Structures are given as C-alpha cells and as structure tokens.
Amino acid sequence: MSIRTTAATTARTDFVSTLSAAGLDxxxxxxxPLIRPKASAMQARVWRWREIEPLVRRTPEFMAPGRGAERRILRLDNPGVPERTSGHTISVAVQYLLPGEVAPAHRHTPSAIRFMLHGEGAYTTIEGDKFVMRRGDLVVTPSMTWHDHGNEGTEPVIWTDALDSPVVRYLENLAMDAYEGETQPVRSGPPARHRHYRWETAYAELLRRSAGEPDPFDDVLVEYLDPVTGRSVVPAVGCYLQMLRPGVRTRAHRETSSAVYHVVAGAGVTEIDGVRHEWGEGDFFAIPPRAVHAHANPGRAPAILYSVQDVPLLKTLGLYRVET
Ligand SMILES: [Fe+2]
Ligand SMILES: [Fe+2]
Structure with a gap:
C-alpha cells in the first residue's frame, strides 16, 4: 500500500468517525445500491387444524381458568417474521374460552377482527354493544374501543382473531388500557350493526355472487365492508370471504400485499412460488408479499375461505400492485 492510499484510508476513517460522532451516516x-431490495421475511406456510385443535384444547392445563382468559391464545407463528407473528403486518391467533369465562374489558391501539370457529355462547361487548358470536360471524373491534368477551355457553368456544399489531408496533404506538371493572354495562336498544357481520348474510352474498361472473384469480370473492364508510373493516386490514367452486383452478398472480387464510369448509391446494400447499377444513395458510400464487379446488364440494389481507394498508401507501 502506498503512502498516498494509506493517507486516503486514514482520512476516510477519520471522516466516518467524525460523521458517526455527529450522528450522521x-x-x-x-x-x-442506496435502496437495497429486501426479500420478504414472511414465509409461505400452512398451520394444520388437526394440530391446532388438540393443542388449543390443552391450554387450560397450563393457564388456569378465570381472569386473564383473554390471554389464552395460540398465535400462528411465521418462521420468517422476527416478532413471530403470522405475517409482518397481521397477527393471527386462535383463542380458547371456557364456559363462564370472561376476558376483562380493555382497549388497545391495534384493531382486532374476530371470526367465530366453534362453540355456542360467546359474546363480545364493544363500547356497550353486546354481540353474540355464532359460527362464521365476524366482529370488528376498532382501535381504542372498549371491549370485553365472555362465554355464556356450556362448552368451550374457539375463535380466530387478527390484529394489525405488527403495524402499530412498527409505528411505535402499541398501548393498552384496562377498564375500571370487569365488564362494561350493556346498552339497551339495537347495537351498532357495522361491527357485527353475520355468517348468514356474508354467505348469502357469496352464493349470490357465485352465480355471476367469476374472478380469474379468486373465483368468487366478497369483501366485508364498513357500511358507513364503504371502506375496509379497519384501515390496515381487509377481510374477505371466498368460494372456490368445485373443479376451479385460478390464474396465478402476485400482489404486493400479504394474506393469512382460514379454511372454513372444503379442501384444496394453493401453489405459492412454485410450491404446492394442500389445505383442508380448519387449516390456516399464509401468502407472503409478491409471492406468485394460484388456488385450486379439485374436489366436488365448494371450498370456502376466510382471509385477512393488508391490501388496504398497501393501497393507502400507494404500494398496492398486482402482476399477472
Ligand atoms: Fe383486546
Ligand atoms: Fe391473490
């Protein structure tokens, strides 16, 4: 090394350390390149109901019944996401509530969307409006709304919830308040309808659409919308109900958004970046951003999928793109 390059290296090292001392880089x-492309941390994967169900039913052995029941969840862990949520924007969990249990009232900055899976007698009270949750019902708890849940039935109940908590965490705004008292007083009169989407209504709409022109990528798809604003149920996350009719193979596409699916009924296969992922009733599966994906239902019965997707967030940021 010449004296000249050594001097240049020293000058550069000095420059970098002076920058660093000044808080600059x-x-x-x-x-x-200045903007380095980054591969998605979120991975494609399937979570099997035959594994989830016996494990979620064992959770009371390890977490005693009673107060704090709102914490008895099994979160779908995506191996690539450092915070171990199901996607990098959405956290999906399966919740188990025993008969008589109450999750004490609280509110938090993440919005939550609940989709009822099994059991009768569950309810959520949101800002004093009590919603009874039956199988296939969807209940939305917007950011910072007071809510408590309970199981007034005689058997355990299971639902799945999806939160935009990874986004809220990224924005450094995770916060939670406890309510004074265990449950909120329930208001009389009809509750705010837009926080409760009944299965019968959503499924009837899906059936009605199935008679029309199919979507080449999703076959038959309906989005749950806020009837007041006409927008997605919460600002960052869209919720969808979908039917893949018997024999359907959808065209492949890639989207900048990501999705977590739950199989409400039926069976099928989703090819994600060239890998076949078979799924059946009760399973969950994740599609990372920009992954090429196509769905197929080789069976004789319709396959019904519920999904949560970060499409509204990507659209708000002007980042939503689809490639076919
Ligand atoms: Fe909550
Ligand atoms: Fe898609």
Whole structure:
C-alpha cells in the first residue's frame, strides 16, 4: 500500500468517525445500491387444524381458568417474521374460552377482527354493544374501543382473531388500557350493526355472487365492508370471504400485499412460488408479499375461505400492485 492510499484510508476513517460522532451516516460509502431490495421475511406456510385443535384444547392445563382468559391464545407463528407473528403486518391467533369465562374489558391501539370457529355462547361487548358470536360471524373491534368477551355457553368456544399489531408496533404506538371493572354495562336498544357481520348474510352474498361472473384469480370473492364508510373493516386490514367452486383452478398472480387464510369448509391446494400447499377444513395458510400464487379446488364440494389481507394498508401507501 502506498503512502498516498494509506493517507486516503486514514482520512476516510477519520471522516466516518467524525460523521458517526455527529450522528450522521453516509450510506454511499458502502458498496451496492442506496435502496437495497429486501426479500420478504414472511414465509409461505400452512398451520394444520388437526394440530391446532388438540393443542388449543390443552391450554387450560397450563393457564388456569378465570381472569386473564383473554390471554389464552395460540398465535400462528411465521418462521420468517422476527416478532413471530403470522405475517409482518397481521397477527393471527386462535383463542380458547371456557364456559363462564370472561376476558376483562380493555382497549388497545391495534384493531382486532374476530371470526367465530366453534362453540355456542360467546359474546363480545364493544363500547356497550353486546354481540353474540355464532359460527362464521365476524366482529370488528376498532382501535381504542372498549371491549370485553365472555362465554355464556356450556362448552368451550374457539375463535380466530387478527390484529394489525405488527403495524402499530412498527409505528411505535402499541398501548393498552384496562377498564375500571370487569365488564362494561350493556346498552339497551339495537347495537351498532357495522361491527357485527353475520355468517348468514356474508354467505348469502357469496352464493349470490357465485352465480355471476367469476374472478380469474379468486373465483368468487366478497369483501366485508364498513357500511358507513364503504371502506375496509379497519384501515390496515381487509377481510374477505371466498368460494372456490368445485373443479376451479385460478390464474396465478402476485400482489404486493400479504394474506393469512382460514379454511372454513372444503379442501384444496394453493401453489405459492412454485410450491404446492394442500389445505383442508380448519387449516390456516399464509401468502407472503409478491409471492406468485394460484388456488385450486379439485374436489366436488365448494371450498370456502376466510382471509385477512393488508391490501388496504398497501393501497393507502400507494404500494398496492398486482402482476399477472
Ligand atoms: Fe383486546
Ligand atoms: Fe391473490
């Protein structure tokens, strides 16, 4: 090394340490482009109901019945996401509530969307409006609304919830308040309808659409919308109910958004970036952003899928793109 390059190296080292002391960084001193493409941390994967169900039913052995029941969840862990949520924007969990249990009232900055899976007698009270949750019902708890849940039935109940908590965490705004008292007083009169989407209504709409022109990528798809604003149920996450009719194979596409699906009924296969993922009733599966995906239902019965997707967030940021 010549004296000249040694002097240059020393000058550069001095420059970098002076920058660093001033709280500055010069990224152009590193090789490579300024904006480095980053592979998705979120991975494609399937979570099997035959594994989830016996495990979720064992959770009371390890978490005693009673107060704090709102914490008895099994979160769908995506191996690629550092915070171990189901996607990098959406956290999906399966919740188990025993008869008589109450999850004490609270509110938090993440919005939550509940979709009822099994059992009778569950309810959610949101801002004083009590909603009885039957199988296939969807209940939305917007950011910072007071809510409590309970199981007034005689058997355990299971639902799945989806939160935008990874986004809220990224925005450094995770917060939660406890309510004074265990449950909220229930208001009389009809509750705010837009927080409760009944299965019968959503499924009837899906059947009605199935008689019309199919979607090449999703076959038959309905989005749950806020009837007041006409927008997605919460700002960052859209919820969808979908039917893949018997024998359908959808066209492949890639979207900048990501999705977590739950199989309400039927069976099928989703090819994600060239890998076949078979799924059956009760299973969950994740599609990462920009992954090429296509669905197929080779069976004789319709397959019904419920999904949560970060499409509204990507659209708000001007980042939503589809490639076919
Ligand atoms: Fe909550
Ligand atoms: Fe798609």
């Amino acid at each position: 010069a990224p152009w001193l590193q090789p490579g």
